[in-house]
Every structure is written in C-alpha cells, then in structure tokens.
Amino acid sequence: xxxxxxxxxxxxxxxxxxxxxxxxxxxxxxxxxxxxxxxxxxxxxxxxxxxxxxxxxxxxxxxxxxxxxxxxxxxxxxxxxxxxxxxxxxxxxxxxxxxxxxxxxxxxxxxxxxxxxxxxxxxxxxxxxxxxxxxxxxxxxxxxxxxxxxxxxxxxxxxxxxxxxxxxxxxxxxxxxxxxxxxxxxxxxxxxxxxxxxxxxxxxxxxxxxxxxxxxxxxxxxxxxxxxxxxxxxxxxxxxxxxxxxxxxxxxxxxxxxxxxxxxxxxxxxxxxxxxxxxxxxxxxxxxxxxxxxxxxxxxxxxxxxxxxxxxxxxxxxxxxxxxxxxxxxxxxxxxxxxxxxxxxxxxxxxxxxxxxxxxxxxxxxxxxxxxxxxxxxxxxxxxxxxxxxxxxxxxxxxxxxxxxxxxxxxxxxxxxxxxxx
Amino acid sequence: xxxxxxxxxxxxxxxxxxxxxxxxxxxxxxxxxxxxxxxxxxxxxxxxxxxxxxxxxxxxxxxxxxxxxxxxxxxxxxxxxxxxxxxxxxxxxxxxxxxxxxxxxxxxxxxxxxxxxxxxxxxxxxxxxxxxxxxxxxxxxxxxxxxxxxxxxxxxxxxxxxxxxxxxxxxxxxxxxxxxxxxxxxxxxxxxxxxxxxxxxxxxxxxxxxxxxxxxxxxxxxxxxxxxxxxxxxxxxxxxxxxxxxxxxxxxxxxxxxxxxxxxxxxxxxxxxxxxxxxxxxxxxxxxxxxxxxxxxxxxxxxxxxxxxxxxxxxxxxxxxxxxxxxxxxxxxxxxxxxxxxxxxxxxxxxxxxxxxxxxxxxxxxxxxxxxxxxxxxxxxxxxxxxxxxxxxxxxxxxxxxxxxxxxxxxxxxxxxxxxxx
Numbered sequence: 001x002x003x004x005x006x007x008x009x010x011x012x013x014x015x016x017x018x019x020x021x022x023x024x025x026x027x028x029x030x031x032x033x034x035x036x037x038x039x040x041x042x043x044x045x046x047x048x049x050x051x052x053x054x055x056x057x058x059x060x061x062x063x064x065x066x067x068x069x070x071x072x073x074x075x076x077x078x079x080x081x082x083x084x085x086x087x088x089x090x091x092x093x094x095x096x097x098x099x100x101x102x103x104x105x106x107x108x109x110x111x112x113x114x115x116x117x118x119x120x121x122x123x124x125x126x127x128x129x130x131x132x133x134x135x136x137x138x139x140x141x142x143x144x145x146x147x148x149x150x151x152x153x154x155x156x157x158x159x160x161x162x163x164x165x166x167x168x169x170x171x172x173x174x175x176x177x178x179x180x181x182x183x184x185x186x187x188x189x190x191x192x193x194x195x196x197x198x199x200x201x202x203x204x205x206x207x208x209x210x211x212x213x214x215x216x217x218x219x220x221x222x223x224x225x226x227x228x229x230x231x232x233x234x235x236x237x238x239x240x241x242x243x244x245x246x247x248x249x250x251x252x253x254x255x256x257x258x259x260x261x262x263x264x265x266x267x268x269x270x271x272x273x274x275x276x277x278x279x280x281x282x283x284x285x286x287x288x289x290x291x292x293x294x295x296x297x298x299x300x301x302x303x304x305x306x307x308x309x310x311x312x313x314x315x316x317x318x319x320x321x322x323x324x325x326x327x328x329x330x331x332x333x334x335x336x337x338x339x340x341x342x343x344x345x346x347x348x349x350x351x352x353x354x355x356x357x358x359x360x361x362x363x364x365x366x367x368x369x370x371x372x373x374x375x376x377x378x379x380x381x382x383x384x385x386x387x388x389x390x391x392x393x394x395x396x397x398x399x400x401x402x403x404x405x406x407x408x409x410x411x412x413x414x415x416x417x418x419x420x421x422x
Numbered sequence: 423x424x425x426x427x428x429x430x431x432x433x434x435x436x437x438x439x440x441x442x443x444x445x446x447x448x449x450x451x452x453x454x455x456x457x458x459x460x461x462x463x464x465x466x467x468x469x470x471x472x473x474x475x476x477x478x479x480x481x482x483x484x485x486x487x488x489x490x491x492x493x494x495x496x497x498x499x500x501x502x503x504x505x506x507x508x509x510x511x512x513x514x515x516x517x518x519x520x521x522x523x524x525x526x527x528x529x530x531x532x533x534x535x536x537x538x539x540x541x542x543x544x545x546x547x548x549x550x551x552x553x554x555x556x557x558x559x560x561x562x563x564x565x566x567x568x569x570x571x572x573x574x575x576x577x578x579x580x581x582x583x584x585x586x587x588x589x590x591x592x593x594x595x596x597x598x599x600x601x602x603x604x605x606x607x608x609x610x611x612x613x614x615x616x617x618x619x620x621x622x623x624x625x626x627x628x629x630x631x632x633x634x635x636x637x638x639x640x641x642x643x644x645x646x647x648x649x650x651x652x653x654x655x656x657x658x659x660x661x662x663x664x665x666x667x668x669x670x671x672x673x674x675x676x677x678x679x680x681x682x683x684x685x686x687x688x689x690x691x692x693x694x695x696x697x698x699x700x701x702x703x704x705x706x707x708x709x710x711x712x713x714x715x716x717x718x719x720x721x722x723x724x725x726x727x728x729x730x731x732x733x734x735x736x737x738x739x740x741x742x743x744x745x746x747x748x749x750x751x752x753x754x755x756x757x758x759x760x761x762x763x764x765x766x767x768x769x770x771x772x773x774x775x776x777x778x779x780x781x782x783x784x785x786x787x788x789x790x791x792x793x794x795x796x797x798x799x800x801x802x803x804x805x806x807x808x809x810x811x812x813x814x815x816x817x818x819x820x821x822x823x824x825x826x827x828x829x830x831x832x833x834x835x836x837x838x839x840x841x842x843x844x
Contacts, residue, residue: 020563030744128707129709133555133556133560138552138556283441283719283722284720285713287714289709301561301563302706304563305561317735322452323451
C-alpha cells in the first residue's frame with residue numbers, strides 16, 4: 001500500500017482524494033499497488049472540503065510522517081511550496097506538484113536536490129493533457145523543432161468569444177469572471193504570465209534550457225479589439241495567445257503573445273476554454289495534444305497519473321527528462337530583438353493627405369516590406385484606422401519603425417502590434 | 423551501451439537505424455545510455471537499404487546473439503513475427519514492434535509469455551502519435567468512457583478529398599495509390615481492417631478486453647458516394663472512418679465504420695493523411711492526440727521512444743498496462759445487434775406515388791423515428807434518391823428495417839447505411 005499526503009486540499013486536492021477512492025480498483029490494477037490518501041493539510045480547518053480524509057492544519061504532520069511515501073503539493077505560491085518540497089525530498093519522499101509558478105522558478109534547483117527521488121509535475125502544464133509525458137517519453141527520439149501551445153483557457157475562451165460572437169474584450173472579460181474562468185485580477189491569465197510559466201517548463205524538457213519568466217518575451221491579449229478581429233476574419237486568420245518555443249541552431253526562442261494564425265492550422269481550431277499543444281519533432285513532424293487545461297477532476301487526472309507512474313516505475317525518468325542538460329549542446333536564449341516574424345499593425349490616423357505615404361516611408365527605411373494594407377473608417381469621421389501586415393522582418397526593425405511612426409504627426413494612438421505566426 | 427537488432431529493415435527499419443545515428447547525443451542523454459543498432463535482418467541482401475548497419479539474411483544471427491539486448495520486429499505478417507518474438511522473449515530479450523496485426527491476434531499470449539520482459543508497441547497504433555503511452559500512463563487515473571480514432575490515413579485522405587474537392591471514390595482511390603498512400607489491393611485499408619487492428623490494441627489497454635478482429639463490427643468506406651457527401655455538407659457533418667470503443671456498464675462496444683459526425687467536433691477537423699485519437703476519461707473528459715499515422719521517420723520516432731523507455735525504465739509497465747485483466751470487472755463485448763446509434767440511409771427508388779409512405783411505414787413498424795428526410799432527383803429521371811436520418815435506435819431494428827425496405831417493390835438498389843456519431 002502506498003500512502004499519500006496532500007498539502008493544499010482545494011478543488012484539485014479534493015478531486016485527487018475522491019478519484020483515488022472512486023476509481024480505486026482500476027487505479028490499483030494499473031499501479032500494481034493500492035494508493036491511499038492518509039492525510040490532507042489545509043490552512044483553515046473550518047471550511048468544508050468535500051473529502052473523506054483526515055485533515056490537519058499542521059503541514060509538518062504530513063512532512064514528518066515517515067509512513068507517508070508521496071507528497072502531493074497543491075498549495076499555489078512559490079516560496080512556501082519550495083520549502084515544503086525541499087523538506088519532503090530531504091526526507092526521501094516522492095513529490096507530485098501541479099504548481100507551475102514553483103517550477104517556472106525552481107525546476108532546475110529541484111531536479112538537483114531530488115537526484116533520484118521522483119518529482120511528478122504532469123498537472124503543471126495544460127491540466128489534464130499528458131503533454132509532459134509525451135515530451136519526456138513519447139517524443140524522446142526527436143530533436144524538438146518547435147512547441148506552440150494554447151495553454152491558458154481563460155484567454156482562449158475570451159478570444160474565441162470575441163472572434164465567433166463579436167463580444168468586446170471588456171464584456172467577455174466580465175463574462176469570464178462571472179463564469180469563474182478569470183480571476184478578479186485577471187492579469188496573470190490575460191497578461192500571458194500563466195502561459196509563460198508553462199512554456200518554461202516544456203522548454204526545459206525539450207531543450208534543457210534554464211530561463212526565468214523575466215528572461216522572455218511575454219505579452220497579453222488586453223489590447224486586442226474589434227478591428228483586429230475583423231482583419232483576422234477578412235484574411236482567414238484566428239487570433240490565439242500562443243506560447244512558443246523554437247530552436248534555431250544554437251539559439252532557443254521563447255515567447256508568449258497573441259498571434260494571427262491561419263484558421264486551417266490544427267492549433268487554430270482549438271476553441272473555448274480548451275488547451276492544446278503542438279510539438280514539432282525532427283523525426284515525427286507535428287503532433288498535437290488537446291484537452292481540458294483546468295478544472296478539478298481534469299487536473300487531478302494528471303496528478304494521479306504521476307502518482308501511479310511513481311508507484312509503478314519508481315525513478316524511471318529524471319525530472320526534466322535528462323540527468324543534466326545535454327552538454328553537447330550549448331544552447332542560449334535568442335535575444336528578444338532578434339526574433340523574426342511577420343507583423344500586423346493597427347493605428348488610428350488623421351484622414352489627411354500624405355499620412356499613408358509617411359508611414360510607408362518609415363517602414364521602407366526600416367527594411368520592412370508591406371504585404372497587406374487596409375484602411376477603414378473609424379468612429380470619428382476625421383480619423384481612419386490603418387491595418388497593415390508586413391513580410392518577415394526582425395523584431396528590432398518593427399519596434400524601431402513603430403516608435404518612429406508613433407512620433408509622426410497625424411498618428412493618433414499607440415500602434416497595436418500582433419505577430420503573425422506561419 | 424545497449425545493443426539493438428532490427429528484424430525487417432524496410433522504410434521504418436532504416437529510419438530507426440538512421441535516426442538513432444543522427445540524434446545519438448540527445449537520445450543518449452534521455453536514455454541515460456548509448457543505443458547502437460548492431461545488426462539488421464532482411465530477406466533480400468541484394469536490395470539497397472540506405473542504412474549503415476551490418477545486414478544478414480539469417481534472423482537467428484540476431485535472435486541467438488546474446489550480446490543483443492533489444493529486438494525490433496518490423497517484418498509485417500503474423501505467424502513468423504509471432505515465432506520470432508516468442509523466441510526473443512524466451513532468450514530474455516526485450517522486444518519493440520510496430521506490428522499491429524501480430525498484436526491484434528496475439529497481444530494477450532505475448533503478455534503472458536513476456537511476464538516481466540518489456541514489449542514496446544507504441545508504433546503499432548497511429549504511427550508517431552504517442553497514444554499507447556497516453557493511455558497506459560497519462561490517463562491511468564481514468565475509467566475510459568470512450569475512444570474514437572481516425573487511425574487509417576489512407577481512408578482519411580480519401581474522405582477528405584471527396585468531401586473538400588468533390589473527387590469520386592474511384593478517382594481518389596487511384597490518386598491515393600499513385601501517391602503511395604494506398605496499396606494495389608486497398609482492402610486492408612479501405613475495408614477498415616487496419617483501423618480495427620489498432621482499435622483492438624487500444625481497447626485492451628483501456629479495458630483489458632480480449633477480442634479478435636473477427637469478433638467486432640468492421641465496415642469500410644467503399645460504398646460512400648457523392649449523395650452522402652452532399653447530405654453531410656448540407657447538415658453540417660463530416661464523413662470519417664472512425665474506430666470506436668465505448669464502455670456501457672459491463673459491456674464494451676467495439677466497431678469500425680464510416681460515420682457522419684458534426685464538423686465542429688475536434689476529431690472531425692482532422693483532415694488528409696493525418697491520424698487522431700480522442701479519448702474520453704471519466705475524470706479528465708476529452709483529450710485528443712493528433713499527428714502522422716504513418717511514414718518511416720514518424721513510425722521510427724515511436725519505435726525509438728519504446729527503446730529509450732526500455733533502456734531508461736526497464737519493465738516499468740506491464741505490456742497492456744496491467745498484469746492481468748482487472749478481475750473486479752467482468753466485461754464482455756456488446757453483441758453487434760445491440761449497438762445503438764442514429765442512422766443515415768440512402769436509397770434509389772422509383773419516383774412513384776406511395777413509395778415514400780411505404781418506406782416510412784416500415785421504419786415506423788420497426789420503432790424507428792425519422793429525423794430528416796431528403797428527396798433529390800437522380801441521374802435517371804424516373805428515379806429519385808432518398809436520404810434519411812433517423813433518431814437513435816438499435817442496430818437490430820435498423821438492419822431489420824433495411825431488409826424489409828429492400829424487399830419492397832419500387833426500391834432499386836441495396837440501401838446504403840452510415841451511422842451518425844453524436
């Protein structure tokens with residue numbers, strides 16, 4: 001019998017305990033042993049947790065109980081979980097965590113501390129989708145060419161509603177908050193930070209590269225408006241918040257931002273709160289993994305799969321898929337300004353002679369050639385909205401052009417920019 | 423160092439050898455050991471194999487070489503591979519195979535013989551998509567409610583072309599043969615047998631149920647025509663060859679046949695030669711796995727992932743995900759005639775008074791209610807094509823109604839039937 005302690009018994013923790021109970025027969029058959037949750041730690045013992053396990057508000061009662069084999073950390077936060085996981089490892093206990101923020105900052109430290117003690121974290125990325133396992137095991141023959149993920153259900157829900165129903169950003173955010181898809185302060189989701197944490201975890205498995213959220217390009221969906229949606233529809237694009245990792249020779253590109261992406265691409269077809277991750281390997285080509293990115297039972301499914309795998313296999317696989325980053329490859333992060341993409345720009349300008357010419361001139365001087373230019377009337381009859389898609393260029397060039405255009409007279413607003421993903 | 427022998431060095435075998443060479447550094451880092459192909463067996467030594475490994479035409483040179491740790495079986499066929507795999511296991515060698523026919527007939531025997539010797543077969547289902555691993559590991563917390571797979575690229579290519587470009591069945595089959603997607607005798611693919619083999623493998627992992635291809639409902643795509651395509655488009659359906667496994671209490675439903683399925687369903691969006699498998703678990707809900715179902719490098723990616731996993735983990739997981747079928751569940755196959763579905767029927771009838779009424783009467787007498795009825799002119803001006811979709815009913819009822827309708831006067835052809843998948 002394997003004894004499990006859960007630290008943090010919220011929605012996911014309760015689901016873990018309840019599913020282990022409900023599916024006991026089948027899970028035991030697969031794990032080869034019975035798995036029992038012997039205790040859960042919560043901060044407030046008064047609150048009803050809807051579980052049938054003993055609860056404590058003293059975490060050490062779990063960490064210091066030598067009969068407990070596996071610690072499931074579902075608290076959230078970074079510093080306290082880090083201390084808890086270190087303490088669990090120091091006592092030889094395997095750890096399963098769904099905590100993406102913890103791993104975004106401490107995955108390499110934890111791998112070093114854990115050595116041969118298993119740490120499972122399938123639930124930390126894309127909820128119920130077994131993408132960690134796919135990357136660590138299923139695609140192990142491949143050099144990973146690129147990972148492109150829709151890994152934040154809140155953003156995908158909002159963008160889908162904006163795209164399909166024409167709901168405004170403000171209205172759909174309010175709606176998402178009412179439905180419980182978005183927090184009262186939605187910044188962590190809509191700002192791209194949640195997706196960035198997940199991207200960093202996947203990128204360490206694929207490339208062994210250590211980077212922190214601060215090191216990478218992160219932009220959210222807050223600036224997307226109806227003009228952008230209309231442009232996307234007109235030219236056969238969807239708008240998605242993508243988390244992207246790409247390998248270019250010895251450089252790794254990591255970035256999270258909204259993209260325009262052709263509607264016929266498989267990942268562009270993922271709508272609503274669902275998540276999906278496309279992985280391109282040098283042998284296999286593109287594989288894509290789709291499913292629920294959040295929710296108590298879906299996330300618990302991933303947590304339990306880690307527990308089963310630890311029970312069944314013990315330390316079969318180093319935490320990040322390798323004992324140490326492959327020394328044969330000296331990979332480093334591509335500086336943000338060296339990213340190359342096609343770009344879409346939106347600006348509100350005076351409807352006056354010469355404005356278009358002056359903008360086109362700045363783009364040309366920065367070596368940027370235009371693929372599509374669309375002018376449409378704005379609410380203000382003396383203003384026009386300009387929408388423009390460029391050919392491929394460097395991020396540095398487009399940012400430079402944007403600041404030069406913004407400095408021109410007749411330009412009314414900050415220019416909005418969305419990258420176009422091939 | 424781990425020594426591998428490949429039996430059957432065709433396209434996939436050559437890819438396995440070449441990728442292990444090309445990606446040696448990264449594969450070694452992930453496996454924790456170097457993996458070397460030391461010999462390949464082929465039937466004809468004269469043929470150029472495009473690989474840089476020693477070849478032999480004597481399989482025993484590999485099977486009886488005690489320095490070889492892992493046998494990769496890529497021959498095709500059933501009886502000879504079965505003998506080879508048994509011999510490899512009897513000598514304690516781990517086995518990796520891509521042979522779905524072998525497993526469709528012998529997976530339970532092989533699991534019994536193998537005991538704790540690993541057998542990997544990720545490549546046997548859906549090529550490069552790590553669906554075996556997802557079912558065995560990623561979804562281990564779940565009771566599997568249903569599996570629905572597009573697992574034959576030939577059929578999906580043909581149906582996509584028929585649907586999107588209006589190409590006829592005969593023309594697209596010819597095209598698929600020219601492109602190498604279909605064999606000269608295409609029966610194994612277009613008749614649904616290939617997909618059935620794969621379904622049986624997945625169903626054993628999900629349910630521990632032993633069944634042979636002969637035991638289950640298998641229908642191909644040969645009868646689908648332009649009327650069906652037009653009906654599908656008119657009512658928002660795609661036509662796909664689906665392999666379906668479903669659990670209903672203590673019964674398991676296994677079937678392969680074309681379906682009409684709503685275009686907005688994720689699996690309906692999988693086009694061309696690509697494969698995809700949707701798995702519905704009781705905790706996680708729907709997850710879907712998409713990628714290339716065939717091709718040398720894609721299939722080799724799966725073969726190598728098994729080799730890496732065997733090197734890394736040894737016998738971490740029983741072949742079918744459990745040591746013996748879970749005894750707590752007494753599952754049996756649902757008899758074919760008890761399947762329930764909605765149905766689409768197509769028939770060519772005389773354009774005469776009373777014909778429609780007589781057909782409607784037969785359906786009514788069999789307890790089948792009609793959802794949609796469409797009459798359209800046929801090439802022959804005295805005939806009409808009737809297209810009809812029913813509400814949910816038993817297979818037995820619809821088959822009975824079909825034979826009764828076919829016995830009516832004024833009915834010109836055998837009735838074509840396609841199941842409608844919710």
